Amino acid sequence: MTAAIDFYFDFASPYGYLASHRIDEIGERFGRAVTWRPIMLGAMFKAVGTAPLTTYPLKGVYSRHDLGRTARLFGVEFGVPEGFPHGTLPAARGFYWLGESDANKQKPFAKAFYHAYFGEGRNVSEMDATADIAASVGIGREAFIAAIQEPAIKDRLKAETNAALERGVFGAPFIFIDGEPFWGVDHLDQAERWLETGGW
Amino acid sequence: MTAAIDFYFDFASPYGYLASHRIDEIGERFGRAVTWRPIMLGAMFKAVGTAPLTTYPLKGVYSRHDLGRTARLFGVEFGVPEGFPHGTLPAARGFYWLGESDANKQKPFAKAFYHAYFGEGRNVSEMDATADIAASVGIGREAFIAAIQEPAIKDRLKAETNAALERGVFGAPFIFIDGEPFWGVDHLDQAERWLETGGW
Numbered sequence: 001m002t003a004a005i006d007f008y009f010d011f012a013s014p015y016g017y018l019a020s021h022r023i024d025e026i027g028e029r030f031g032r033a034v035t036w037r038p039i040m041l042g043a044m045f046k047a048v049g050t051a052p053l054t055t056y057p058l059k060g061v062y063s064r065h066d067l068g069r070t071a072r073l074f075g076v077e078f079g080v081p082e083g084f085p086h087g088t089l090p091a092a093r094g095f096y097w098l099g100e101s102d103a104n105k106q107k108p109f110a111k112a113f114y115h116a117y118f119g120e121g122r123n124v125s126e127m128d129a130t131a132d133i134a135a136s137v138g139i140g141r142e143a144f145i146a147a148i149q150e151p152a153i154k155d156r157l158k159a160e161t162n163a164a165l166e167r168g169v170f171g172a173p174f175i176f177i178d179g180e181p182f183w184g185v186d187h188l189d190q191a192e193r194w195l196e197t198g199g200w
Numbered sequence: 201m202t203a204a205i206d207f208y209f210d211f212a213s214p215y216g217y218l219a220s221h222r223i224d225e226i227g228e229r230f231g232r233a234v235t236w237r238p239i240m241l242g243a244m245f246k247a248v249g250t251a252p253l254t255t256y257p258l259k260g261v262y263s264r265h266d267l268g269r270t271a272r273l274f275g276v277e278f279g280v281p282e283g284f285p286h287g288t289l290p291a292a293r294g295f296y297w298l299g300e301s302d303a304n305k306q307k308p309f310a311k312a313f314y315h316a317y318f319g320e321g322r323n324v325s326e327m328d329a330t331a332d333i334a335a336s337v338g339i340g341r342e343a344f345i346a347a348i349q350e351p352a353i354k355d356r357l358k359a360e361t362n363a364a365l366e367r368g369v370f371g372a373p374f375i376f377i378d379g380e381p382f383w384g385v386d387h388l389d390q391a392e393r394w395l396e397t398g399g400w
Contacts (some may be wrong), residue, residue, distance in 0.1 A: 016363065027300070038236075044258075047257060047258065048256050048257050048258050048259050049256060049257065050250075050256065050259070056249060056370075057247060057248050057370075058244075058247065058248050058249065058368055058369075058370035059248050059250070059371070061368060062368060062370065062381060062383060065381070066383070066387075069390070069400075071395075073390070075400060113335050120329045152266070162352050166259070168258055168261060168262060169258075170256075170257075170258035170259045170262065181262060181265070182268070183262060184386065185386060186384065186386040187266075187386060187391075189389060190269070190270075190273070190386075193273075200269075200272050200273060
């Protein structure tokens with residue numbers, strides 16, 4: 001019972017951002033590694049027939065309110081960036097490239113990106129902006145820009161997204177603990193209890 | 201700060217059923233009355249552009265799994281009834297009629313109905329089945345059947361649903377504490393904390 005926790009997220013998901021502040025600490029507490037797995041939420045929306053939360057009438061207004069409230073509860077700096085949602089493919093591709101080239105930089109990069117986007121509210125949709133963030137955590141800017149344009153890295157992100165869909169992932173954050181699925185920031189408490197008790 | 205908690209639910213909502221087992225106890229602990237307000241979730245789905253949770257690919261499979269898991273955690277008998285979802289308009293109308301005629305019977309009736317539906321998995325869509333449940337908690341069967349066919353009672357349910365929509369309700373369960381909205385069973389913990397702390 002010491003398999004890694006799988007943490008699925010999209011770099012454009014504000015709830016994923018909030019979860020990213022708690023997931024590693026939860027894993028640590030229970031002696032579990034946490035594997036971060038960025039996916040393309042747009043593909044999920046298409047498969048399920050849904051749309052980004054903030055685009056729905058009523059539900060969108062509530063979710064913005066709830067995001068701010070949950071961020072305050074977590075003690076996490078948060079704002080919905082102007083022009084949200086931006087494309088975050090360069091970040092997701094870069095993350096998988098780092099997994100092959102410099103794995104220790106994966107999480108620092110992901111955290112820096114999320115912080116720039118939802119913590120500082122920066123527009124991070126351009127490749128250049130993403131490369132700047134990569135550079136800020138010690139990743140070679142030119143290598144990063146070259147890598148994320150490689151067909152192999154683009155395919156990798158697609159394959160990860162398809163594999164997630166096949167596993168039943170339809171939103172973010174979405175985590176698996178020994179095969180048990182938990183969707184949403186508001187299920188992290190149940191996930192913790194699952195780790196503590198071994199399930200019920 | 202002792203206003204009643206508003207508890208919006210649909211008699212066809214399994215997550216509403218789960219919340220109904222906790223909401224009064226939460227209110228009691230913090231010295232708050234809880235006003236139960238059945239609504240027609242179908243009108244919400246139409247306004248928001250969504251559909252019943254269980255009808256979505258992937259999301260539907262997960263939600264059935266999550267419902268069972270949460271029910272076990274709450275220690276509540278639960279199953280998704282065969283043929284779910286059934287129409288539950290007679291129950292919602294009867295509930296509001298009881299508010300005018302015999303208010304002390306409202307919650308016992310609602311709990312008996314929910315238990316028959318999601319606890320025992322009975323088909324409760326027919327007026328007769330609903331009247332049987334009403335009779336089981338001491339409500340006159342004939343009076344119940346007559347009342348829920350009155351235009352005034354039908355209009356009352358529509359008015360309650362529209363008022364909920366205007367307040368921003370788009371799903372169930374949905375509760376308000378001093379104007380602060382909380383959506384979903386998995387937000388009951390935040391709601392409790394709100395009651396405890398007065399908000400953050």
